[in-house]
Amino acid sequence: MGNYLNIMAAQDAAAVVELDEKPFLTGAEAMMEALLAEEVDTIFGYPGGAIMPTYDALYGYIDRINHILVRHEQGAGHAAQGYARTSGKVGVCLVTSGPGGTNLITPIADAIIDCTPLVCIVGQVKSFLLGTDAFQETDMIGVTTPVCKWNYQITDPNEVPAIMAKAFYIARSGKPGPVVIDFTRDAQAGLMTEGLNYQKVVELMSYKPRLIPKDEHLQRAAELINNAKKPYIFVGHGVLISGAMEELKAFVEKTDIPCASTLLGLSAMPIDHPNYVGWLGMHGNYGTNVLTTQADVIIAIGMRFDDRVTGDVTKFITQAKVVHIEIDPAEIDKVIKADAPVVGDAKEALKALLPLVKTNNHATWRNEFRKFDVIENEKITQRELTPEGKIKMAEVVHMLSKKTNGEACIVADVGQHQMIAARYYQFKKPHSYIASGGLGTMGFAIPASFGAKMGNPDREVVAIIGDGCFQMTIQELGTIAQSGLAVKMIILNNNFLGMVRQWQQLFFDKRYSFVELQNPDFVTIAKGFGIAGHTCNERETLSESLDRMRAHDGPYLLEVIVEKEENVFPMVPAGAAVADIRLE
Amino acid sequence: MLNKITILFTRRRINIESLTVSETERKGVSRYTIVMKHDKREEVEKLVRQIRKIIEVLAVFGYLDEESVYNEIALFKIATPMHSKKLDIETINKVYKAWVVYWELDYVVIEKAGTEEAILEFFRYIKPHGILEFVRSGRVTVGRTPQGLVEYLPEAEWEYYL
Ligand SMILES: Cc1ncc(C[n+]2csc(CCOP(=O)(O)OP(=O)(O)O)c2C)c(N)n1
Numbered sequence: 001m002g003n004y005l006n007i008m009a010a011q012d013a014a015a016v017v018e019l020d021e022k023p024f025l026t027g028a029e030a031m032m033e034a035l036l037a038e039e040v041d042t043i044f045g046y047p048g049g050a051i052m053p054t055y056d057a058l059y060g061y062i063d064r065i066n067h068i069l070v071r072h073e074q075g076a077g078h079a080a081q082g083y084a085r086t087s088g089k090v091g092v093c094l095v096t097s098g099p100g101g102t103n104l105i106t107p108i109a110d111a112i113i114d115c116t117p118l119v120c121i122v123g124q125v126k127s128f129l130l131g132t133d134a135f136q137e138t139d140m141i142g143v144t145t146p147v148c149k150w151n152y153q154i155t156d157p158n159e160v161p162a163i164m165a166k167a168f169y170i171a172r173s174g175k176p177g178p179v180v181i182d183f184t185r186d187a188q189a190g191l192m193t194e195g196l197n198y199q200k201v202v203e204l205m206s207y208k209p210r211l212i213p214k215d216e217h218l219q220r221a222a223e224l225i226n227n228a229k230k231p232y233i234f235v236g237h238g239v240l241i242s243g244a245m246e247e248l249k250a251f252v253e254k255t256d257i258p259c260a261s262t263l264l265g266l267s268a269m270p271i272d273h274p275n276y277v278g279w280l281g282m283h284g285n286y287g288t289n290v291l292t293t294q295a296d297v298i299i300a301i302g303m304r305f306d307d308r309v310t311g312d313v314t315k316f317i318t319q320a321k322v323v324h325i326e327i328d329p330a331e332i333d334k335v336i337k338a339d340a341p342v343v344g345d346a347k348e349a350l351k352a353l354l355p356l357v358k359t360n361n362h363a364t365w366r367n368e369f370r371k372f373d374v375i376e377n378e379k380i381t382q383r384e385l386t387p388e389g390k391i392k393m394a395e396v397v398h399m400l401s402k403k404t405n406g407e408a409c410i411v412a413d414v415g416q417h418q419m420i421a422a423r424y425y426q427f428k429k430p431h432s433y434i435a436s437g438g439l440g441t442m443g444f445a446i447p448a449s450f451g452a453k454m455g456n457p458d459r460e461v462v463a464i465i466g467d468g469c470f471q472m473t474i475q476e477l478g479t480i481a482q483s484g485l486a487v488k489m490i491i492l493n494n495n496f497l498g499m500v501r502q503w504q505q506l507f508f509d510k511r512y513s514f515v516e517l518q519n520p521d522f523v524t525i526a527k528g529f530g531i532a533g534h535t536c537n538e539r540e541t542l543s544e545s546l547d548r549m550r551a552h553d554g555p556y557l558l559e560v561i562v563e564k565e566e567n568v569f570p571m572v573p574a575g576a577a578v579a580d581i582r583l584e
Numbered sequence: 585m586l587n588k589i590t591i592l593f594t595r596r597r598i599n600i601e602s603l604t605v606s607e608t609e610r611k612g613v614s615r616y617t618i619v620m621k622h623d624k625r626e627e628v629e630k631l632v633r634q635i636r637k638i639i640e641v642l643a644v645f646g647y648l649d650e651e652s653v654y655n656e657i658a659l660f661k662i663a664t665p666m667h668s669k670k671l672d673i674e675t676i677n678k679v680y681k682a683w684v685v686y687w688e689l690d691y692v693v694i695e696k697a698g699t700e701e702a703i704l705e706f707f708r709y710i711k712p713h714g715i716l717e718f719v720r721s722g723r724v725t726v727g728r729t730p731q732g733l734v735e736y737l738p739e740a741e742w743e744y745y746l
Contacts, residue, residue, distance in 0.1 A: 146591050150639045170639060206642045330633040333626065 025196055027157030028057035028188040031121065034164035035065060037198040040092050042066045042083060042454055044076040048096025050136055051123030053188035058094075068454070068483055071475035073100050075447035077107020078436075078473070081116045082451025085434050086409060086459065088243070090171050091116065091451065096123040098136030101182075102143065106441055108178045109147040113438030114264060115241060117176035119167050120148075126186040127155040140182045149177030157190045161198045169201035174209025175328040176241060209327060213344030213352060221299075221323045221340040222356035225255065228297035230365045232320075233259035234280060234309075237437070238302015238327065239268040244347035245430050248301070249273070251350045256362045258369055260288040262303050264437040267427035271406065277369040281309040282572045283419040287372025289570070289578040292317050294368070299323045302346040305335035306438065315577035325349045379583045380569050390563040391539050393417055393492045396546075397424035400462065400490070403546055408460040409434065411452050413445035413469035416498040419568045421464040431456075443472025449487045450480050460488070460550070467493040467519050477529040480555045488549050489533075491522055491559040494566070502567045507574075526557040533557030585640060589616060592634050598622070602656075602722030608733060613642065617654075617725045647727055654725040657697045660710055661717040665690050669713060680706045691716060 025033065031054055035043070045067060047055045058067060070076040073095045080091025091111075095104055101122040111118045125134040144151050150170045152163055163181065171179045225231055239248055245268055252259055252269070258277045259269060263284075269276045278285030280292075289311075292298070298320045303309070310316040313335060324331070324338035325346055332341040342349050384394035397420055400408070406428035412418040412435040427433060434452050436444040449463035470491050480487055501515040526533040533556055536545035542560070549558040572581045586605065593600050601619040608615045622628050632646045664671065664687075671692065676682050682696035696706045703720060 142587065145588055146595065204639070207639045328637070330630070330637050332633075334630055334633075 024192040024194065025157075026053065026057065026188065027154070027160050027183070027190055027192065028054040029060075030157060030160035030192060030196055031164065031183070031188070032057050032061045032065065033196055034161055034198060035092065036061075037200065038090070038164070038168045040065065040090070042068065043092040043094055044068045044070055044079045044083070044451065045094030046070055046073050046076055046096065046100060048098075048100050048123065048136070050097035050125055050185050051094065051100070051121075051183070051188070053185060054094065054121070054123065054183065057188075067094070068450075068479060070447065071478045072473065073103035074106050074443065075473055075476040075479060077104045077118070077120070078110070078441070078444050078447035079451030079454075079476075079479075080118050080120075081107060081111055081114070081444075082411060082434055082448030082453075083455040084116050084118065084176075084451075085448075085455065086431055086452040086461075087455030089117075089455070090168055091118045093118065093120045095120070096136070097125055097140070098138045100136075101138055101140045105143065105147065106439075108144055108180065110436050110439040110441045110444070111178040112147050112149060114436065115176050115237060116178070117171040118178035119164075119171050119181065120178060121181045121183055123188070124153065124182045124184045127184045128186070130184070140180060144180045147178075148180045151180035151182065153182040153184065154187045155184045157187050157192045158194060159187070160192070161196060165199060165201040166204065169204065170207065174207070175238075210329075210343050211327075211345040211348050213325075213342045213349045217340065217342045217344075218349070218352050218356060221325070221342050222353060224297050224321050224323055224340050225257075225299060225353075226358045226360075228257075228321075230295045231255070231257045231297040231299060231362070232292065232295035233257050234298060234300040234303050235259050235261045235265040235268050236301060236303020237262065237264035238325075238346045239265060240302075240430060242302065242327070242346040242348075244302070244345075244350050245269075247347050247350035247354070251354055251357070254354065254359050255357050256360050256366070257299065258362065258366045260284070262306070262309055262437075263422060263435065264433075265303060266422055267430050267432035270428050271426045272428070275366065277366070278373075279422060281306075282311070282574075283423065283568050283570065284309075285373070285423075286376040286570050286581060286583065287369040289572060289581045290372060291369060293319065293579050295320050297321045297323065299325070300336075301325045301350070302327070304328075304331045307335075310335065311572045311576055311578040311580075315579070376570065376583065384566075387539055391536075391542060391560060392563050392566055393420040393494075394424050395539070396490065396492060396542065396560050396562070397421050397464065399542060400546055401425045403543075403550065404460060404462070408432065408462050409452055409456065411435070411445050411449040411461060411463040413463070413465040414440045414442045414499075415466040415469060416494070416502065416566070416568050417464050417466045417469075417492040419499075420492070423568075442466075442469045445469060446473045446476045446489065447479070449489065450476070450483065450485045453485045453487050454483075461486075463487060463489045465489060465491050466498060467491055467495060467517060467522070468497045470522065471517075471519075474525065477526060477531055477557075481530040484554060486553070487555050488552075489555070489557045490549070491557065492562050493519065493522070493559055494562050494564050495519060496564060498566075499568070501565070505565070505567065506571075522559045523557060531555045531557055533559065535559040535561065537561045585614070586616075588638050588640070589618070589635060592631065592638075593618075593620070596631065598631065604722035604724055606724075610733070613733075617723050619723050645727060647725065652725045652727050654699070654723045655697055656700060656703060656721050656723050657695065658703045658706075658718065658720040659685075660694045660696065660707070660715055662692050662694060662710060663690065663714045663716050664692055671713065676710075680709060682706055 076093045084091035125137045167179045252275045260280045278288040321339040323340040325342040406426040412421040445463045445465045453461040497515040523533045549556045604617040685695045686693040
């Protein structure tokens with residue numbers, strides 16, 4: 001027996017020597033090198049059988065790659081989204097095969113529709129087991145194809161450098177989006193048969209996003225803009241993604257055109273800019289929606305005419321000529337016919353357009369928006385901010401906005417509180433409204449908020465979350481506690497799935513079908529996770545509550561008990577024309 | 585790849601009439617010929633742009649019937665038991681431009697290439713003989729333009745088949 005052990009020990013020692021001297025990297029190590037070469041220093045993940053060789057390689061890189069262990073893979077995905085949106089970098093997730101991968105589907109679908117660059121590395125069973133219904137085998141290529149920008153299955157360690165270079169390039173270039181890498185266990189554990197030679201991809205043969213618009217497109221657009229009597233700019237997420245804020249400002253100031261923002265375009269223009277008139281869409285402002293019917297030229301920048309913006313599309317801006325600046329050619333004419341399509345990056349397009357447009361004055365036209373603001377203020381804003389009855393969501397956001405001087409980064413979840421956050425926060429800095437727009441994914445905010453904080457640690461990050469949403473990814477409180485990130489969370493607790501309740505009240509005869517919640521004691525739960533917090537139930541303590549939350553060193557949960565049956569207005573009922581926007 | 589393309593159709597509830605895939609004269613480059621019916625050209629163009637978004641797709645061309653040269657191929661397996669009506673090979677060859685490509689004692693296989701209409705016309709002609717099996721391919725198509733594939737594809741070091 002002793003002899004046997006000696007032999008085993010000798011063999012192990014030999015194996016170790018061999019490992020140390022091995023000339024080439026494993027696929028998993030090559031993956032780590034790829035991450036470093038792409039300047040990735042933060043990843044979000046969750047281990048499991050089929051990704052273990054990669055986690056083992058990661059162990060050797062913990063001094064260079066900060067891995068955040070989430071509590072559910074959906075959290076990894078949303079955290080990576082939050083991270084990408086505040087840092088401008090690619091968010092990276094690392095998860096195991098089967099359920100690890102399928103748990104990531106929701107964030108992938110969210111990222112494709114909100115154009116967020118992600119690289120999702122998903123473990124896969126050994127390649128000889130593919131197609132055998134092996135333990136935790138899911139066809140990730142099959143299930144992610146409809147919801148990702150690109151996917152690829154790596155079955156050979158030698159493929160790692162070239163494929164990862166391609167993955168990062170595709171994720172971040174053009175219209176950004178999620179890329180899925182299905183990484184078989186044998187490709188992770190196997191040795192490369194060549195040295196690592198990582199070369200970043202800067203161009204691909206079959207994928208060439210156009211950044212610089214065509215001259216004739218710009219000329220035509222400038223002509224329409226210069227001849228317009230009532231031009232109107234729609235600012236979308238694309239402006240933030242391309243970092244075109246300064247160019248937009250210069251363009252707006254030269255042409256003096258009023259501009260409104262989509263939900264995800266919020267904070268691209270500071271709210272106090274004289275040309276900024278508000279936000280568009282279902283719960284957007286009154287004038288911004290109604291006056292779409294009077295504009296003669298619409299200049300849409302980096303936005304895709306989502307149905308939440310257009311309402312009944314057959315009645316939307318039918319009188320206007322449309323200049324559509326967009327990086328994705330498939331968006332041109334998809335919903336709204338463009339009279340002057342400008343395919344290109346928003347920043348490049350605005351830079352190129354600036355010398356072509358005339359200095360102008362549209363003060364009269366701009367002032368028409370202010371008339372509507374007066375009505376909206378009287379009918380809605382003032383009422384919502386009047387300190388009467390229970391605390392209203394609007395008061396909380398309004399006060400937070402004042403206290404933070406409009407400079408915090410707001411991460412909103414999905415529902416009434418999301419709309420109220422968008423409506424009442426006075427954004428001064430770009431990249432300050434992080435929310436799930438296209439997919440409307442409840443549960444987005446907790447994970448996205450700590451991702452956002454990691455993406456830009458210097459910023460004050462405040463998550464605004466509904467009591468329903470909070471319970472969709474509540475387990476990520478553990479991640480926040482473990483990482484000690486100073487994320488501030490506000491639950492606007494109305495004890496209802498408020499947005500659905502609002503629709504049931506307005507469109508289903510107040511038949512409240514399964515929208516009332518029996519909620520847990522959120523503060524106690526947070527404490528259980530090691531996160532401090534308190535509940536605010538009275539208006540008198542709201543201000544002090546917000547101060548306490550902000551002053552706290554580390555993560556904090558503030559639960560505010562708000563009016564149960566408040567509705568969000570203005571509102572364009574689903575399928576109605578935007579001009580039929582309701583104020584009550 | 586096939587899945588990446590077809591899901592764009594199914595998601596939009598657009599039926600694929602036929603689909604043919606083969607490698608082109610360039611190694612590694614495959615050509616998909618997809619036939620669809622639609623009365624709105626705009627809608628088809630939207631779909632074309634969606635297909636272009638697939639990272640691996642090099643180029644997409646949309647053609648109306650009259651803008652392209654196309655053909656399909658069909659095989660007919662016809663029963664020829666003893667005492668059955670004799671096949672009129674001369675008519676089959678000369679009028680219908682179809683050919684017997686295989687025969688046994690009690691059946692023959694006839695190949696007919698042509699447009700969908702020409703194939704259906706032959707179908708009607710041969711039907712009384714008793715069709716055991718009928719199979720028709722998807723279309724193969726080239727555009728009615730003087731350009732070659734090379735002019736559409738991005739410049740690269742291509743390997744050619746001789
Ligand atoms: C994953 C998911 N499931 C269901 C919905 C539908 N939905 C949209 S808003 C909403 C209610 C959200 O309730 P809560 O978090 O309490 O926020 P409130 O609207 O009350 O502010 C629901 C159920 C959704 N958007 N996402």
